[in-house]
Amino acid sequence: MISVKDQVFRLDTAETTYLFRVTKFGHLEHVYYGPLLAPGEDARVLAQKNTALLGNSVAYDESDVSYCLDHMYLEWSDNGRGDYRQSPTELKMPDGTFTSDFVYAAHEMVDGPVPMRTLPSAYGGDQTLVITLRDTTAPVTLALYYTVYAKANVITRRAVLTNESRKPLVIRRLMSMMVDLSDEKFHLYTLDGDWIKEAHLHCRPVEYGVLTNASNTGASSNRHNPAFMLAAAAATEETGNVYGFNLVYSGNHASYIEKNRRDIVRVATGINPHCFEWVLEQGGSFETPEAVLTFSNRGFNGMSRNMHYFVNEHIVRGHWQKRERPILINSWEAYYFDYDEGKLLQLAKKAKELGMELFVLDDGWFGRRDDDRAGLGDYTVNRKKFPRGLKAFADQLRKLGLAFGIWVEPEMVNPDSDLYRQHPEWAVHHPEKKPLLARNQLVLDLCRKEVRDYIVEQVGRVLDEAGVSYVKWDMNRAVAEACSGVLEHQGEFYHRYIIGLYEVLARVFGPRPQILLESCSSGGNRFDLGMLCFSPQVWTSDNTDPVERLKIQGGLSYFYPLSTMGAHVAQSPSSQTLRITPLSTRFNVACFGCFGYELDLRFLTPEEKKEVKEQIAFYKKYRRVFQYGTFSRLPAAKPNKVFWQCVSEDKNTAVAGFFQTQVVPAETDDRLRVAGLDAGEYVVRTRPQRLHVGRFGSLINHISPVTLDPEGFIMQQINRYYSLPDCVEEYRCSAAALDVGIPLNNQFSGTGYNENIRMLSDFGSNLYIVEKVNTEEGEDE
Numbered sequence: 182m183i184s185v186k187d188q189v190f191r192l193d194t195a196e197t198t199y200l201f202r203v204t205k206f207g208h209l210e211h212v213y214y215g216p217l218l219a220p221g222e223d224a225r226v227l228a229q230k231n232t233a234l235l236g237n238s239v240a241y242d243e244s245d246v247s248y249c250l251d252h253m254y255l256e257w258s259d260n261g262r263g264d265y266r267q268s269p270t271e272l273k274m275p276d277g278t279f280t281s282d283f284v285y286a287a288h289e290m291v292d293g294p295v296p297m298r299t300l301p302s303a304y305g306g307d308q309t310l311v312i313t314l315r316d317t318t319a320p321v322t323l324a325l326y327y328t329v330y331a332k333a334n335v336i337t338r339r340a341v342l343t344n345e346s347r348k349p350l351v352i353r354r355l356m357s358m359m360v361d362l363s364d365e366k367f368h369l370y371t372l373d374g375d376w377i378k379e380a381h382l383h384c385r386p387v388e389y390g391v392l393t394n395a396s397n398t399g400a401s402s403n404r405h406n407p408a409f410m411l412a413a414a415a416a417t418e419e420t421g422n423v424y425g426f427n428l429v430y431s432g433n434h435a436s437y438i439e440k441n442r443r444d445i446v447r448v449a450t451g452i453n454p455h456c457f458e459w460v461l462e463q464g465g466s467f468e469t470p471e472a473v474l475t476f477s478n479r480g481f482n483g484m485s486r487n488m489h490y491f492v493n494e495h496i497v498r499g500h501w502q503k504r505e506r507p508i509l510i511n512s513w514e515a516y517y518f519d520y521d522e523g524k525l526l527q528l529a530k531k532a533k534e535l536g537m538e539l540f541v542l543d544d545g546w547f548g549r550r551d552d553d554r555a556g557l558g559d560y561t562v563n564r565k566k567f568p569r570g571l572k573a574f575a576d577q578l579r580k581l582g583l584a585f586g587i588w589v590e591p592e593m594v595n596p597d598s599d600l601y602r603q604h605p606e607w608a609v610h611h612p613e614k615k616p617l618l619a620r621n622q623l624v625l626d627l628c629r630k631e632v633r634d635y636i637v638e639q640v641g642r643v644l645d646e647a648g649v650s651y652v653k654w655d656m657n658r659a660v661a662e663a664c665s666g667v668l669e670h671q672g673e674f675y676h677r678y679i680i681g682l683y684e685v686l687a688r689v690f691g692p693r694p695q696i697l698l699e700s701c702s703s704g705g706n707r708f709d710l711g712m713l714c715f716s717p718q719v720w721t722s723d724n725t726d727p728v729e730r731l732k733i734q735g736g737l738s739y740f741y742p743l744s745t746m747g748a749h750v751a752q753s754p755s756s757q758t759l760r761i762t763p764l765s766t767r768f769n770v771a772c773f774g775c776f777g778y779e780l781d782l783r784f785l786t787p788e789e790k791k792e793v794k795e796q797i798a799f800y801k802k803y804r805r806v807f808q809y810g811t812f813s814r815l816p817a818a819k820p821n822k823v824f825w826q827c828v829s830e831d832k833n834t835a836v837a838g839f840f841q842t843q844v845v846p847a848e849t850d851d852r853l854r855v856a857g858l859d860a861g862e863y864v865v866r867t868r869p870q871r872l873h874v875g876r877f878g879s880l881i882n883h884i885s886p887v888t889l890d891p892e893g894f895i896m897q898q899i900n901r902y903y904s905l906p907d908c909v910e911e912y913r914c915s916a917a918a919l920d921v922g923i924p925l926n927n928q929f930s931g932t933g934y935n936e937n938i939r940m941l942s943d944f945g946s947n948l949y950i951v952e953k954v955n956t957e958e959g960e961d962e
């Protein structure tokens with residue numbers, strides 16, 4: 182998979198080739214990254230031709246005035262040697278200057294990946310190439326690691342800098358990787374947002390100059406996710422060249438995309454240099470997080486498939502890797518802080534009756550935590566709410582047949598807590614300034630060993646005492662005063678915090694591998710590959726409105742598989758937007774993820790209870806297809822539609838989601854497309870769902886023999902106990918026909934209801950189940 186000949190390095194995955202070589206002056210020149218090349222392809226032919234001298238450029242060596250680093254496609258570049266683009270380094274070298282010049286010294290190849298000392302990284306790679314570069318004058322080395330994940334079509338890269346000089350070296354910037362690509366009128370796609378508005382996909386053309394995608398909140402952040410894509414202007418969901426990038430890191434990240442005057446696009450990604458300064462004494466080395474690169478010439482979906490495979494097979498690990506995730510009920514949007522054991526058991530009983538499998542006790546169970554002003558830090562059970570303790574409550578749940586899960590926010594402390602009163606110095610604060618609160622809380626200083634030990638011990642005790650099988654690990658504020666009383670160099674704070682976090686997670690969950698960890702940070706404020714090395718799933722967003730989730734889950738789906746996204750059915754009107762949506766749509770969106778419910782089940786009508794039961798039974802049947810099938814976004818011919826689909830691992834079954842955001846009157850034909858199935862004949866069926874008569878408003882009087890007040894008592898009762906079938910269609914056709922798309926029944930157009938009309942309106946949706954027909958002909962195919 183990795184081959185080296187005449188100082189040309191070739192890294193092949195199943196469908197891609199990555200090629201670079203050592204130049205005559207020892208720099209690493211990037212030659213090619215794209216579709217798999219034929220064996221023996223000549224790098225000299227593919228490499229840039231630098232035959233003309235260019236104007237006012239700085240020549241690297243007078244023996245060849247056309248050798249200007251500023252014009253070249255490089256794998257790495259330094260400061261002060263004539264390359265004026267964004268450099269992946271800013272090093273105050275042992276001689277006090279900012280000039281470095283790393284050139285080839287040696288290389289080696291090893292089987293598999295090389296584990297990291299301080300940070301989590303991908304596992305199960307095929308081979309690693311380590312290139313050692315040495316500064317031309319100082320005893321400083323830079324090792325570049327390239328690991329090939331052949332089946333995933335992924336290459337990971339990272340750098341390790343080592344100072345052998347007696348004088349210290351100061352790192353102000355050290356990116357994980359950089360590469361120069363040839364412009365294809367690239368567009369940069371990023372996931373940006375806010376609380377309850379995470380991961381919205383944004384696109385802009387890459388013009389001359391530098392674009393930055395970065396976070397400086399202390400977390401990977403909901404503002405700008407570390408993942409991004411560069412796509413050729415012509416790329417679509419299904420066609421065209423798309424490069425995808427990500428970083429195995431949960432802290433401040435930065436990526437630079439710079440198009441220079443020669444239409445070379447430089448991409449660099451790594452730790453954000455913002456407030457970063459790391460001192461390397463003699464013999465010290467610094468390792469960067471691992472960057473992830475992929476390429477597909479099959480559009481965005483092709484790129485996503487690579488990333489999904491990579492996350493499922495090389496990032497998520499341990500007991501829950503590729504395992505089906507339980508259907509949960511979460512107490513948060515049901516009760517918030519307002520509960521006691523009795524109320525919770527009521528919720529649990531109903532959840533069990535409906536078919537749920539795991540009960541998650543969210544915020545409010547410990548200390549004096551009756552609202553968000555107190556208690557964080559004190560992980561002793563609140564005896565007013567649980568007079569017999571947590572274990573007794575958990576035992577009751579287990580008796581009911583539910584597993585027990587719990588919420589914690591161990592990185593935080595409320596000033597109104599016993600912990601803070603005992604150890605105010607443990608909270609991150611500036612020694613002279615007033616600490617800044619967010620959600621009434623402060624960040625605990627994970628640079629301190631005693632803080633890490635406290636968390637490991639406290640959380641571990643709770644998990645063991647109550648027999649917890651699932652943990653929601655929250656983190657609800659950004660870092661503000663980034664300093665620590667135990668650090669000599671404050672520029673190390675952000676990174677040391679993240680190293681501390683990883684250490685804590687490893688110590689808590691390493692010895693308890695059966696616990697399913699769902700990380701959360703006010704929803705998706707830390708949805709990244711670093712966290713996914715510990716937590717197989719992440720609570721995607723505090724926004725449970727399904728229409729908003731189309732954008733949030735849809736955005737994340739470019740880089741992260743559905744098995745990583747927590748998605749729940751919540752109440753309507755939505756607690757975040759007040760939008761009213763049908764129960765069917767809330768389900769149809771949430772089932773594209775790790776599924777659960779988060780609402781007060783007492784208020785479900787008998788009709789809704791039946792519906793929820795049916796939803797759960799359906800999800801159980803197709804759970805594996807949703808969580809581990811091949812997910813695609815199909816291009817929508819109309820702007821008010823979203824199409825998602827999952828095809829089973831054997832390609833014989835698919836579930837397809839059809840979502841309408843805003844209704845269009847007298848809507849033209851909608852078509853159902855399902856791509857990627859095995860050839861053969863299929864039956865396509867709508868998942869039966871219920872149409873609540875209340876949706877018709879006063880139109881009900883056109884069919885009712887007596888006049889009814891649409892808001893009145895009788896209608897309310899009818900609505901509780903009666904619903905209509907929501908247009909069920911069934912077809913038999915070939916995979917080829919489905920690939921092109923089959924027309925669906927018409928939508929309601931103001932002219933009456935019958936069972937063959939699709940009653941979608943605003944926010945309506947359907948799921949379609951597509952299953953191979955096992956006829957003899959079918960089997961022969």
Ligand code: GLA
Pocket residue numbers: 513543544588655657701702703704720722723
């Ligand atoms: C955060 C989480 C929510 C919930 C609350 C509890 O906001 O994202 O899901 O757990 O904290 O305080």
